[in-house]
Amino acid sequence: MAFGERIEGYPVRVVNERAVRAAAGLLFFPAVVSFMHSFLLGNFQHTRLFIIVFLVDMTLRVIQPRWSPSMIVGGWIVRHQNPEWVGAAQKRFAWGLGLLLGVAMLYLMVLNRYMGPANMLICGACLALMFFETAFGICLGCKLYNLFHKEKAQLCPGSVCEVPAHARGWGIALPQAVLLLAFVGVVAATKDWVDRTGPLQGFDEMAALEEMGIKPTPGAPADSRCEVPAFAKAIGHEEIWKRHNGCS
Numbered sequence: 001m002a003f004g005e006r007i008e009g010y011p012v013r014v015v016n017e018r019a020v021r022a023a024a025g026l027l028f029f030p031a032v033v034s035f036m037h038s039f040l041l042g043n044f045q046h047t048r049l050f051i052i053v054f055l056v057d058m059t060l061r062v063i064q065p066r067w068s069p070s071m072i073v074g075g076w077i078v079r080h081q082n083p084e085w086v087g088a089a090q091k092r093f094a095w096g097l098g099l100l101l102g103v104a105m106l107y108l109m110v111l112n113r114y115m116g117p118a119n120m121l122i123c124g125a126c127l128a129l130m131f132f133e134t135a136f137g138i139c140l141g142c143k144l145y146n147l148f149h150k151e152k153a154q155l156c157p158g159s160v161c162e163v164p165a166h167a168r169g170w171g172i173a174l175p176q177a178v179l180l181l182a183f184v185g186v187v188a189a190t191k192d193w194v195d196r197t198g199p200l201q202g203f204d205e206m207a208a209l210e211e212m213g214i215k216p217t218p219g220a221p222a223d224s225r226c227e228v229p230a231f232a233k234a235i236g237h238e239e240i241w242k243r244h245n246g247c248s
Contacts, residue, residue, distance in 0.1 A: 003064065004088025010155065014085035015065050017137065017157045022074030023061075025134035027054060028127070035123055042229025047123075048110050054126075055102040062095050087161075090153040094129075094141025101126050117235050 004013035031054070034046035061068035065088075101122050108114040108122075132138045137157045145153045153161050172180075226247035228238045 019075035023070035
């Protein structure tokens with residue numbers, strides 16, 4: 001089965017970049033939710049489920065994009081937009097990298113229930129790949145394609161393969177650069193002020209719950225935020241966890 005689609009007027013088989021970006025967004029959102037659920041609450045069940053879903057979707061995508069559930073839904077969402085045809089070969093290579101990361105997570109977290117720095121690195125890599133794809137249309141995995149193939153990638157998103165690097169320009173004018181630096185300064189000053197004002201405390205959480213008509217579960221701790229989960233201890237983030245939750 002030939003990978004991608006043959007469109008008249010294009011020298012190589014292609015896939016629709018608009019559907020690819022939509023599919024990346026559909027995977028990125030539950031990935032972030034499950035990752036933060038694990039990181040903040042210490043519950044890895046959502047992440048383990050997402051890993052299996054991601055692996056199934058990526059396997060089907062590497063075989064043929066049109067059978068990938070996220071590509072099907074993403075293609076339907078952007079069905080009224082003009083397709084942007086890009087080379088299928090480099091996309092398949094990038095998705096293969098994603099598949100390898102998914103297999104690693106399946107082995108570590110789903111099958112062996114391993115929790116540690118390796119998980120964080122692999123999850124971070126997956127999130128970065130999906131974010132750059134859906135937010136900027138930049139396929140980081142595709143950029144590695146030329147390192148392993150004699151035939152260079154063709155029909156890249158934004159025509160970056162066809163336009164010489166020196167002809168693309170910097171893209172940011174001096175006034176814009178100055179504004180960006182000023183914005184960074186404002187953010188830094190704001191963070192300093194927020195840190196100095198301290199966390200939002202000074203009220204009785206139990207009383208607040210009772211005023212809202214919510215009765216706490218008998219025997220449950222008044223504030224479980226300071227109970228550092230095992231995974232945070234395993235990766236040496238116990239103190240970071242406490243500071244994040246205002247426990248230190």
